Amino acid sequence: MRSRVNRRLLAGVAAFGVGALALTGCTGDIADDGGDVDCAPYEAYGTDEGKTVTISGTILDLEADRLVESWKDFETCTGIEIDYQGSSEFEAQIAVLAEGGNAPDIGIVPQPGLLARLAAGGWLIPASKGVEDNVDKWWSADWKQYGTYDGTFYSAPLMASIKGYIWYSPSEFADKGYEVPTTLDELKALSEKIAAEGDHKPWCVGLESGEATGWPGTDWVEDFVLREDGPDVYDQWVNHEIPFNDPQIVKAFDSVGEYLKNPDMVNGGIGDVSTQISEAFQTAGLPILDGECSLHHQASFYETFWNPDGGDANTVAPDGTVWAFLLPPVNADDPQAVTGGGEFPVAFRDAPEVETVRTFLSSDTWANNRVSLGGVISANKGVDPDNASSELLKQSIEILQGDTTFRFDGSDLMPGAVGADSFWKGIVAWVGGQSTQDTVDAIEASWPTS
Structure with a gap:
């Protein structure tokens, strides 16, 4: 055991990420909060006293606080200090930073398409054997493939x-x-019933996310493609085996447009249709709490945002303050299919301490640490669903570990020029009044030719 350890604690959260990190010391295996730290789960990582690893990503606010908490004992036991900085502009800036030699040691990339772009630029360090061994043990082959580019696992x-x-x-x-x-x-009929009652608009929607504004709308389209036309068409669309302006994709846009472009349907508690573009996705569902809308389409991670101050005033449960059901299929007896997303810690600096951190982040130990802190899930097969912070997140983990048809978020798999650019921008233009055909034609025209 080491004679001295250091730990970083979150001191604050800035508007665009984690703020200053305070450094404190302690002796032996005693944490700076006065509690004992069991270093047994971290012995395999050795010690690297005095080493620092910088990490950046899109994870902000309370989620960033919990992320920092998830590796706190790892820092204590290994001596590696982790400096996390979050930014809503990460996706737009990371390639520029990498090209200029200013990238963090690790970037938490939320899109396989962006990972591919960074790998193609020659900026990424392939994953170490420790990382690959973990992914082979704890993750499915599909998930490993999402972190692979041109045959190299990153x-x-x-x-x-x-x-x-x-x-x-x-x-x-x-x-x-x-x-x-x-x-x-039935979902459409329920929405029309709520609208006809006249008390409030049925749906509340927020598409604003800094440079990534528009992405929540892409999730709507992807969900409708998968449900209306099935996983094979979804795969063909994502891989550009059918064009973005294929009639099946037009149909999905128009189905979504019956909600997002309909002033009778949106934007409850916020304003007219146009306010979807300016309303932050983090706050868009909160009007449900005040009875100003009834329905909000968003991922499992939205559980965190029901208690923006980090408390537990609003419970997530079937009989709680809020609950959720999956967007239903076309027919009640159709197999359930879901889309989902994830993040990938890529390395920009080739150093043992960087790979030690990445190996830890790919382990079942880290995954259970983070899931236990609340608000998120993992597809790591070593996660105990009972560690989830709500019944909904437990259900979500079981879905990921089960036989439900799963497809990764389509825009995240598309080339960055589409999935992280023209598709987002197209959603904004489309909600703003542009026709479906003009929108899908413009996105199709942006697809890289090679």
Whole structure:
């Protein structure tokens, strides 16, 4: 055991990420909060006293706080200090930083398409044997493939999410006699019923996310492609085996447009249709708490945002303040299919301490640490679903570990010029009034030719 350890604690969260990190010391295996730290789970990582690893990503606010907490004991036991900085501009800036030699040691990349772009630029360090051994043990082959480019494995997955959840108030549903829909037609009928009652708009939506504004709308389209036309068409679309302006994709856009472009449907508690573009995705569902809308489409990770101050005033449970059901299939007896996402810690600096951190982040130890802190899930097969912070997240982990048809977020798999650019921008233009055909034609024209 080491005679001295250092630990970084989150001191604050800046508007675009984690703020200053305070450095404190302690002796032996005694943590700076006065509690004992069991270093047994971290012995395999050795010690690297005095080494620092910088990490950047899109994870902000309370989620960033919990991320820092998840590796606190690892820092104590290995001596490696981790300096995390989050930014909503990470996706737009990371390639520029890498090209200029100013990238962090590790970047938590939320898109396989962006990972491919960074790898093609020659900026990434291939994953070490320790990382690869972990991904082979704890993750499916599909997840490993998402971290691979041109035959080289660059990153194990980190966290995951199930997309396509529809958040609602169980008490409102009970009071008004609403039934959870089992088909897309039933969802449409429920939305029309709420709209006709006139108390409030049925849906609240927020598409704003800094440089990534528009991405929540891409999730809607992807969910409808997968449900209306199935996984084979979804795969063909994502891989550009059919064009972006294929009639099947036009149909999915128009199905989504019946909600997002319809002033009778949105934007409850916020404003007219146009306010979707300016409303932050983090706050967009909160009008449900005030009875100003009834439905909000967002991923499993949105659980964190129901208590923005980090408390537990709003419970996530079937009989709680909020709960969620998955966007239903076309037919009630159709197999359930879901989209989802994840992050990938890629390395820009070739150093043993960097790979030690990445190996830890790919382990079942880290995954259980982070899931236990609340608000997120992982597709790591070593995660105990009972560690999840709510029944919904436990359900989400079981979905990832089960036989449900799963497809990674389509825009995240597309080339960066599309999935992290023209598709996002196209959603904004489309919600702003541009026709479906003009929108999909413009996105198709942006698809790289090689």
